[in-house]
Amino acid sequence: MEDDHNIDRHQANVPNETLTSIPHEDTTDEDRQRDLELFNKLSLDRDKLIREGTIPLRVQLQTNFSSNNFASGVFDHTGGHLSLPRHDINLFIPPGAIEDGRLQTIHIFVPPSMHRGKPAPVVHCGPTGTTFLDHVILSFPVDPNYDKIVPKFTNTEVGSEEDWKPLLEDDDAASIVQNGKCTLFLSHFTGFGADATEEGASPDKKMIRVGAFAAKHTSDDGLYKLRIRIYDASAAASEGIYNKERKLFGGRLLDDDKRMQIYRRGGALCVKMCGISRGWKTLDDSDENQVKFS
Incomplete structure (x- = not known):
């Protein structure tokens, strides 16, 4: 099921040639590559200083890098x-999980857009294949509205076609799902996530x-078109x-996007625009539209 709801906004007193960027925190593959390149540079600089005896080891262990x-x-x-x-x-590495005298670079990241429409984010821990002497603990949120959450893992490389399997098939891993949180106990690194099942769906509910949704920029005429889409909850x-x-x-x-349960016979669904920033106004007189469901 899908429905479109178009809302136009017009920015007051803005020349037609002005291009207004809309802030967005999506991270692209190019952003990820820049993250890795910057961290590699920091690591090389740190290693050089340590070889020269310029900084003590304890400072090296404080060299971290993070983005969204x-x-x-x-x-x-x-x-x-x-x-x-x-x-x-959150990823917790307990004392003793890494061999004494060994230094280990570790990273975690969420691939862009891969968690959308899913009950949990996809989390890649690396370097892929890294093993530990004791279990490390990875926790991430899950949608509590699902009846059953099934933690999964994939041993495939980032960017390749993923082959997801239930975490139960990994004999050296365990999981706890409760209160909207999934906690995994892991002895090695790969990709992790979760799927969900719903039980006893009612024909009157969906x-x-x-x-x-919107484009990154306003159009040449100064209009910013915002589309409210309503669609099936499946991935x-x-x-x-x-x-x-x-x-x-x-x-x-x-x-x-937000997951909702609706009643098929409950009437129309209202979509209302509110909290519009100063300098913007809706193109028509109404800030509310209705979408009917059958």
Whole structure:
């Protein structure tokens, strides 16, 4: 199921030639490559200083790098942690998990857009194949509205076609799912995530997602077109909407879409614009539109 709701905004007193960027925190593959290149440079600079005896070892272990979707650091046998606060993702490395006398570079990141339409973010821990003497602990949020969350892992490389398997098939891993959080106990690094199942679906109810889409810039006429899309809650339907937006409008999701349960016989769904910033106004007189469901 899909429905489009177009809302035009007009920026007051803006010349037609002005191009207004809309802030967005999406991270692209190019951004990720820049993150890795910068961290590699920091690592090389750090190694050079250590070889020259300029800085002590304890300073080396404080050299971390992070962005919205990427965090990395160097750890020894004392352990430590990495976090992605935007995604509420945390990795804890306990003391003794890394061999005494060994330094280990570790990173975690969320591939761009891969978590959209899914009950949990996709988290890649690396370097892929890194093993530990004791279990490390990875935690990430899951959608609590699903009946059952199934933690999964993939041993495939980032960027290749992923082969997801239930974490239960990994004999040296364990998981706990409760209170909207999935906690994994891991002995090696790869990609992790989760799928969900819903039980006893009612014919009178339907799970949907609602997302706001727009292009990165205003058009030449100064209008900024915002599309509110309502679509099936499945990952396949969500991916189809994202591809359609990108191909037809150069659009993208402005924020995480929201999962909702609706009643098929409950009347129309109202979409209302509110909190419009100063300097902007809706093109028509109404800030509210209705979408009917059958």
